[in-house]
Amino acid sequence: MPARTLPTFTTAEVEAHSTAKSCYVTVGNVVYDVTDFLDAHPGGPELILDWAGKDITEILKDEISHTHTEAAYEVLDDAVVGHLNTGKKAGANGYTKGDANSKSTGADYDSSDVDSESTAVHPRTGMSCEEDLNKETDFNSDFKKHKFLDLNxxxxxxxxxGGFSKDFYLDQVHRPRHYKGGASAPLFGNFLEPLSLTPWWLVPTLWVPSVSYGLYIANLGFVSTAHQVAYFGFGLFLWTLIEYALHRFLFHLDGYLPDHRVGITLHFLLHGVHHYLPMDKYRLVMPPTLFVVLATPFWKLAHALFYFDWSVATTVFCGGVFGYVCYDLTHYFLHHQNLPLWYKGLKKYHLAHHFLDYELGFGVTSRFWDTVFGTELNMTPVVKSQ
Known part of the structure; x- marks a missing residue:
């Protein structure tokens, strides 16, 4: 049986838990949440808080400062919440991450505690396959362990x-959770809540008639239908590149995200909430208002590039909008429907982007641009027997 898998923390994340409300300490590369023990500590909470966010190996051994009995170590055993990401073997769960300076692709995880026939569990997310995304999250234990967001x-x-640092936020928001019963977690909690929920069928209902009308009026400027179809196809192809660019450079603007609550909140609203709750049926497609905001500059771009012919520019734009419709529907179905054989591979690929490596695998409708730009995701974690 696989050993229990715990999350990994950076040194900065551990140091961020240095208050009476959330107090972490480390012994070696094992991370402990001792918040609940502060008031029960025989020497008073102040002694622990002096070491909050730090390694306590030496102070535990220091007989002059304070003699620690076996009971103290038993308290620590019950308070384990994860491991420090040092690039070396991570204690009890036995996983070794590959070269710390290389991009993680899901491979090169080693385990002495996992049977060679089992599937490797990703040390960051605790997941091994797409089915794990549907496992309901225990709200209370998740909040107690990670001190991130309370799903209640x-x-x-x-x-x-929340006062979260950028590094802590990015680590936590990319550890997928699943809201109970497949419902939607509250985002605003007020009259704005309905605006954040978009059923998949609204996308074709709104935009397919709009595309059809645009093509109809643009057709008047073409000599032949074949000519218009060619420009429509070009717009459709152009969308696949736009899709990749938006997903990689806007939705995953992670490395360039300001370490400030404005940037972090905007990131969460735009795409972070989807990675935090990837199986939320009503936050899988783009709300109409947001699409209009994003589509407006592309309308202007199309007419700037094809300034010589309004009909050509409009047809190219309509091809792009139709591509967007295909993208949003594909995205929904990859998460929630059983698909034909070709799509099954695409589904596995996209969901691996969620639970395996969010820094790779940006293509949703295809892997083409991932292959072109070298961001293709290796979806097969390797387990090596010792």
Whole structure:
């Protein structure tokens, strides 16, 4: 049987838990949450808080400062919450991450505690396959362990007032959770809540008639239908590149995200909430208002590039919008439907982007641009027997 898999933390993340409300310490590369033990500590909470966010190996051994009995170590055993990401073997769960300076592709995880026939569990997310995304999250234990967001309360204001560092936020928001019963977790918690929920069928209902009308009026400027079809196909192809660019450079603007609550909150609202709750049926497609905001500059771009012919520019734009419709529907179905054989591979690929490596695998409708730009995701974690 696989050993229990715990999350990994950076040194900065551990150091961020240095208050009476959230107090982490380390012994070697094992991370402990001792918040609940502060008031029960025989020497008083102040002694622990002096070491909050730090390694306590030496102070535990220091007989002059304070003699620690076996009971103290038993308390620590019950308080384990994860491991320090040092690039070396991570204690009890036995996973070794590959070269710390290389991009993680899901491979090169080693385990002495996992049977050679079992599937490797990713040390960051604790997941081994796409089915894990559907496992309901225990709200209370998740919040107690990670001190991130309480799924019982509206999420957006928690992000705004959370005081999270960028590194801690990015690590946590890319550890997928699943809301109970497949329902939607509260985002705003007020009258704005319905605006954040978009059923998949709204996308074709709104935009397919709009595309059809645009093509109809643009057709008047073409000599032949074949000519218009060619430009429509070009717009459709152009969308695949736009899709890749938006996903990689806007939705995953992670490395360039300001370490400030404004940037973090906007990131969460735009795409972070989807990675935090990837199986939420009503936050899988783009709300109409957001699409209009993003589509407006592309309308202007199309007419700037093809300034010589309004009909050509409009047809190219309509091809792009139709590509967007295909993208949003594909995205929904990859998460929630059983698909034909070709799509099954695409589904596995996209969901691996969620639970395996969010820094790779940006293509949703295809892997083409991932292959072109070298961001293709290796989806097969390797387990090596010792």
């Amino acid at each position: 309360r509206p999420l957006l204001m928690q992000v705004w007032f």
